[in-house]
Amino acid sequence: MVNKGSKKTKQAINREILESRILRSAEIIFAEKGFSGASMERIAERANISKQNLIYYFANKDLLYKRVLQETLGAWIDKLQLLELSEADPETSIRHYVKAKMQLSRDYPYGSKVFAHEIIGGAPVLRPYLVSDLKPQFERDIKVVNSWINKGFINKIDPAYFFFMIWATTQSYADFSTQMEILMGQSQLQEESYSRAERAVTELILHALGASKK
Amino acid sequence: MVNKGSKKTKQAINREILESRILRSAEIIFAEKGFSGASMERIAERANISKQNLIYYFANKDLLYKRVLQETLGAWIDKLQLLELSEADPETSIRHYVKAKMQLSRDYPYGSKVFAHEIIGGAPVLRPYLVSDLKPQFERDIKVVNSWINKGFINKIDPAYFFFMIWATTQSYADFSTQMEILMGQSQLQEESYSRAERAVTELILHALGASKK
DNA sequence: TTATATTTTTACCAGTTGGTAAACAAAACA
DNA sequence: TGTTTTGTTTACCAACTGGTAAAAATATAA
Numbered sequence: 001m002v003n004k005g006s007k008k009t010k011q012a013i014n015r016e017i018l019e020s021r022i023l024r025s026a027e028i029i030f031a032e033k034g035f036s037g038a039s040m041e042r043i044a045e046r047a048n049i050s051k052q053n054l055i056y057y058f059a060n061k062d063l064l065y066k067r068v069l070q071e072t073l074g075a076w077i078d079k080l081q082l083l084e085l086s087e088a089d090p091e092t093s094i095r096h097y098v099k100a101k102m103q104l105s106r107d108y109p110y111g112s113k114v115f116a117h118e119i120i121g122g123a124p125v126l127r128p129y130l131v132s133d134l135k136p137q138f139e140r141d142i143k144v145v146n147s148w149i150n151k152g153f154i155n156k157i158d159p160a161y162f163f164f165m166i167w168a169t170t171q172s173y174a175d176f177s178t179q180m181e182i183l184m185g186q187s188q189l190q191e192e193s194y195s196r197a198e199r200a201v202t203e204l205i206l207h208a209l210g211a212s213k214k
Numbered sequence: 215m216v217n218k219g220s221k222k223t224k225q226a227i228n229r230e231i232l233e234s235r236i237l238r239s240a241e242i243i244f245a246e247k248g249f250s251g252a253s254m255e256r257i258a259e260r261a262n263i264s265k266q267n268l269i270y271y272f273a274n275k276d277l278l279y280k281r282v283l284q285e286t287l288g289a290w291i292d293k294l295q296l297l298e299l300s301e302a303d304p305e306t307s308i309r310h311y312v313k314a315k316m317q318l319s320r321d322y323p324y325g326s327k328v329f330a331h332e333i334i335g336g337a338p339v340l341r342p343y344l345v346s347d348l349k350p351q352f353e354r355d356i357k358v359v360n361s362w363i364n365k366g367f368i369n370k371i372d373p374a375y376f377f378f379m380i381w382a383t384t385q386s387y388a389d390f391s392t393q394m395e396i397l398m399g400q401s402q403l404q405e406e407s408y409s410r411a412e413r414a415v416t417e418l419i420l421h422a423l424g425a426s427k428k
Numbered sequence: 429t430t431a432t433a434t435t436t437t438t439a440c441c442a443g444t445t446g447g448t449a450a451a452c453a454a455a456a457c458a
Numbered sequence: 459t460g461t462t463t464t465g466t467t468t469a470c471c472a473a474c475t476g477g478t479a480a481a482a483a484t485a486t487a488a
Binding site: 031032033034035036037113116117119120121122123127130131134135138155157158160161162164165167168169171172173175176178179180182183184196197200201203204205207208209210 | 245246247248249250251327330331333334335336337341344345348349352369371372374375376378379381382383385386387389390392393394396397398410411414415417418419421422423424
């Protein structure tokens with residue numbers, strides 16, 4: 001009882017910490033094994049608690065999975081809505097957009113992988129969110145790019161293909177990192193290598209659109 | 215006994231037909247549910263045989279999974295080795311390369327998805343093949359692209375990023391078809407829509423490289 | 429301190445699943 | 459035709475897994 005104010009009790013704080021520790025563990029296990037391959041036992045193990053204790057915080061696996069997906073999608077939408085494509089300046093807009101997407105791949109590699117598994121599997125859980133959240137945003141962005149085309153700022157190509165290319169390219173740095181590491185002979189994509197990739201991808205995309213000033 | 219020659223018995227023929235029917239079923243189920251989520255029961259069901267009968271043809275699930283991956287990777291390598299990037303003519307080479315990759319996405323969407331699940335999950339099974347088969351091919355192709363750069367035919371960018379972009383973009387038409395269908399409001403990517411995508415992707419990539427003659 | 433709410437542990441189970449063993453059926457061979 | 463090889467079905471099970479029930483422990487409030 002009580003505690004109507006804003007002060008958080010020790011319990012509430014610990015709860016938050018533990019919940020986010022669980023979510024991070026779940027993210028990694030789901031990314032590695034997919035929904036079915038991830039066991040509650042292993043997720044709990046990774047979070048250093050018992051399986052039953054995990055179930056105390058997240059009543060069932062579906063719920064935990066949804067939370068992981070929501071957190072990822074939330075982070076993406078937050079970051080990408082901020083930058084609002086500007087009608088006036090394609091190059092700057094695209095630079096920011098690509099940079100933000102690349103940073104998301106770097107900062108949330110596991111969430112990205114869980115998302116990828118989900119979509120590849122037909123989006124059984126995420127479909128409603130894609131329709132209600134992503135689609136409207138997508139349609140707004142399409143309009144902006146169309147205005148660029150009409151003003152002759154960039155090449156004349158259906159904007160949908162343009163976005164698909166950006167998404168695929170940037171997300172592949174999270175989703176297919178394993179393949180990249182094997183091919184480039186690195187144990188992991190280091191910080192420096194990541195910013196080099198960011199620059200390369202940005203230039204490739206600017207050229208693809210014909211938005212580069214050079 | 216006997217049958218040292220090349221004539222195939224009815225049994226052998228039926229066996230081949232049934233095995234490929236099983237592999238097609240397995241491909242679809244693995245694509246949809248991932249390795250762990252795919253049950254032998256459901257794969258058998260889809261192939262219209264009993265689970266035990268399935269096990270008669272493929273002794274265990276790991277073996278079946280490996281076969282599905284091998285068939286896909288085999289088809290890819292077959293198609294892509296054929297086209298051998300030509301040192302002389304970047305534009306034609308790239309057009310063929312992109313076209314081949316897009317056709318693979320269209321013709322083997324399920325295999326592509328199984329492959330994606332596998333890589334995203336850390337390539338536990340495919341890693342050796344990536345090292346022994348894909349990496350050497352990759353390194354040969356890198357050299358060709360480098361020669362283009364040195365001759366000033368295309369923009370100066372690390373070829374690795376270039377290939378990652380092509381792969382990500384083309385494969386996304388198989389792997390993320392669900393997302394694309396939701397965003398473009400289509401029940402499936404139709405034939406016509408696919409060839410439009412092929413043209414768009416080709417132009418985007420040619421521009422990205424600065425290999426377009428226009 | 430005592431009562432209450434929260435958290436953790438212990439014990440357990442029903443459903444699913446990959447796989448084995450063996451009986452049974454059908455085709456190919458001699 | 460009888461025999462052997464190949465293919466299919468039936469019966470079954472051990473291991474794993476998500477989840478329930480409830481007891482035990484710990485922290486918070488009065």
